[in-house]
Amino acid sequence: MSGMEQKNKPLLEVRDLAVAYGKVEALQGANLTLRQGELVTVIGPNGAGKTTLLSALMGLLPARGEVTLDGQPLSADVDVEARVGRGMILVPEKRELFAEMSVEDNLRLGAFSRRAEGRAARDDTLAEVYDLFPRLKERRGQEAGTLSGGERQMLAMGRALMAKPRVLMLDEPSLGLAPLIIREIFRIVAELKKTGVSILLVEQNARAALKVADYGYVLETGHVALEGPSADLAADERVAATYLGGKKG
Amino acid sequence: MDLQILLLLGQDGLTNGAIYALLALALVLVFAVTRVIFIPQGEFVAYGALTLAALQAGKVPATIWLAVALGAVVFVIDAAIALRARAWRRLPGLAALTLGVPLAVAALIHGLDAATLALPLQILLALAVVAPLGPLIYRLAFQPLASAPVLVLLIVSVATHMTLMGLGLVFFGAEGFRTPAFSDGSLELGPATLQYQSLWIVGVSLVLIVALYLFFGRTLTGKALRATAMNRTGARLMGISTTLAGKLSFFVAALMGAFSGVLVSPVTTLYYDSGFLIGLKGFVGAIIGGLISYPVAALGAVLVGLLESFSSFYASSFKEVIVFTLIIPVLLWRSLTTRHVEEEE
Numbered sequence: 001m002s003g004m005e006q007k008n009k010p011l012l013e014v015r016d017l018a019v020a021y022g023k024v025e026a027l028q029g030a031n032l033t034l035r036q037g038e039l040v041t042v043i044g045p046n047g048a049g050k051t052t053l054l055s056a057l058m059g060l061l062p063a064r065g066e067v068t069l070d071g072q073p074l075s076a077d078v079d080v081e082a083r084v085g086r087g088m089i090l091v092p093e094k095r096e097l098f099a100e101m102s103v104e105d106n107l108r109l110g111a112f113s114r115r116a117e118g119r120a121a122r123d124d125t126l127a128e129v130y131d132l133f134p135r136l137k138e139r140r141g142q143e144a145g146t147l148s149g150g151e152r153q154m155l156a157m158g159r160a161l162m163a164k165p166r167v168l169m170l171d172e173p174s175l176g177l178a179p180l181i182i183r184e185i186f187r188i189v190a191e192l193k194k195t196g197v198s199i200l201l202v203e204q205n206a207r208a209a210l211k212v213a214d215y216g217y218v219l220e221t222g223h224v225a226l227e228g229p230s231a232d233l234a235a236d237e238r239v240a241a242t243y244l245g246g247k248k249g
Numbered sequence: 250m251d252l253q254i255l256l257l258l259g260q261d262g263l264t265n266g267a268i269y270a271l272l273a274l275a276l277v278l279v280f281a282v283t284r285v286i287f288i289p290q291g292e293f294v295a296y297g298a299l300t301l302a303a304l305q306a307g308k309v310p311a312t313i314w315l316a317v318a319l320g321a322v323v324f325v326i327d328a329a330i331a332l333r334a335r336a337w338r339r340l341p342g343l344a345a346l347t348l349g350v351p352l353a354v355a356a357l358i359h360g361l362d363a364a365t366l367a368l369p370l371q372i373l374l375a376l377a378v379v380a381p382l383g384p385l386i387y388r389l390a391f392q393p394l395a396s397a398p399v400l401v402l403l404i405v406s407v408a409t410h411m412t413l414m415g416l417g418l419v420f421f422g423a424e425g426f427r428t429p430a431f432s433d434g435s436l437e438l439g440p441a442t443l444q445y446q447s448l449w450i451v452g453v454s455l456v457l458i459v460a461l462y463l464f465f466g467r468t469l470t471g472k473a474l475r476a477t478a479m480n481r482t483g484a485r486l487m488g489i490s491t492t493l494a495g496k497l498s499f500f501v502a503a504l505m506g507a508f509s510g511v512l513v514s515p516v517t518t519l520y521y522d523s524g525f526l527i528g529l530k531g532f533v534g535a536i537i538g539g540l541i542s543y544p545v546a547a548l549g550a551v552l553v554g555l556l557e558s559f560s561s562f563y564a565s566s567f568k569e570v571i572v573f574t575l576i577i578p579v580l581l582w583r584s585l586t587t588r589h590v591e592e593e594e
Contacts, residue, residue: 079490098476109472112489113488163488
């Protein structure tokens with residue numbers, strides 16, 4: 001942790017968050033803190049409740065427990081759109097792009113929550129996103145549905161950035177991508193962190209995630225099994241054995 | 250058949266086709282955004298025409314009281330929800346939209362002598378009465394069921410149609426009305442005689458279609474509506490409210506329906522229940538477009554208009570049968586060529 005005061009301010013706090021699908025408890029009493037400008041990762045195996053956690057934070061799923069943003073509680077009646085308005089943006093695992101629209105239209109819609117700011121401000125952000133993802137600029141007129149897997153992930157991330165998020169939640173950004181593209185995606189995640197946005201990164205690719213993150217949580221069968229600074233987690237024997245493929249990590 | 254009859258039928262077909270095209274586009278829009286098959290579309294046609302006729306007769310159209318009443322109900326419900334969430338800041342905007350707009354239009358109608366106004370102003374006033382009914386009806390009948398299956402939405406849609414048609418009888422009585430043409434007379438063009446009103450209908454329809462095209466293609470709001478139609482979850486995650494998109498699509502549909510009514514009322518006498526059949530013909534066009542494609546739906550609607558016009562000449566008593574039979578080969582062809590996709594919840 002750097003000594004910067006702003007960096008230590010908790011931005012998103014999650015207390016005893018629980019989600020049930022019928023009788024199945026997908027998430028049981030999860031606690032998590034994301035501080036200003038921090039990159040926090042949640043790692044864990046398939047079905048541990050990682051996507052459920054993000055969906056609940058976003059208001060897509062009904063959940064019990066307490067979530068606060070800037071100290072303000074996000075109660076159940078704060079719906080998805082209102083959470084987006086407060087600066088919470090989720091890049092879902094399925095990307096959820098607008099397939100029959102151009103890359104540029106997808107990006108412009110990313111700034112829908114900022115429509116009151118005027119076009120000039122949104123155009124500036126578009127230019128920044130194009131700087132970060134030159135590939136998207138090349139393909140700006142192409143339909144999103146025709147992009148490759150890596151490009152789709154870039155578009156989903158670019159679209160999220162158009163909203164100028166305060167909390168950026170990334171759900172398995174490396175899922176289904178080739179190793180070379182994964183490296184590129186994580187390089188961009190690291191770069192995003194430098195811009196000051198607070199990031200909650202959910203990943204199965206624990207090695208890459210812990211490398212870029214400040215702090216990590218290990219989620220197992222719906223509860224937080226382990227947490228700590230990511231360097232400590234990466235050095236932890238159990239984590240290394242289970243998630244990093246043995247001693248090599 | 251000589252050339253003159255051919256031209257006459259063609260003109261008739263295109264004129265009606267233009268109206269059906271407007272309705273077909275509205276149906277596609279509503280279905281794409283909300284998954285509601287918008288049966289009450291025809292009622293907006295009748296309401297638009299009959300409201301205009303009432304204004305021209307110097308009467309206060311009862312539709313305005315429907316708007317005021319629905320607005321008040323929506324205000325009470327949404328204000329209660331806002332208060333429970335302690336969202337005081339939502340109240341002024343809510344009051345302005347649900348109470349302010351209908352009351353302002355009502356005050357205008359009372360304050361102005363609508364019968365003496367110029368026709369364009371009377372039309373604007375009629376649209377201002379009828380179009381707000383769209384989002385109000387969405388709020389009351391469809392928003393609480395936003396995630397219900399298509400069949401449930403269809404049942405509610407039929408119920409809404411019945412209710413509005415019944416209210417139409419109460420509001421306007423059983424007699425039919427016709428409004429004066431936008432401009433009288435006709436244009437001689439070689440062997441063809443073009444009625445000015447037909448030109449108005451086709452011209453205004455084209456302008457509206459272009460306006461819609463620009464709205465969907467160029468504006469952020471229009472793109473947001475298309476985005477909701479394409480990917481509801483994706484749109485919500487960008488802060489595009491499904492509810493707002495639903496209200497907006499119903500507003501556009503009500504506006505187009507009412508405008509269609511205003512356009513056709515100088516060429517056909519409209520009754521409180523005339524809208525249903527007109528709306529159904531737009532629906533045939535929308536089905537030809539698979540309830541997805543705007544251009545195919547519009548072209549399909551024009552085809553319906555032409556088919557109707559020519560079959561009224563050759564087999565006048567089977568006119569409606571022929572038009573609605575068109576749906577069978579279309580559905581057959583659609584079911585053979587499109588992959589069946591399970592409805593996503």
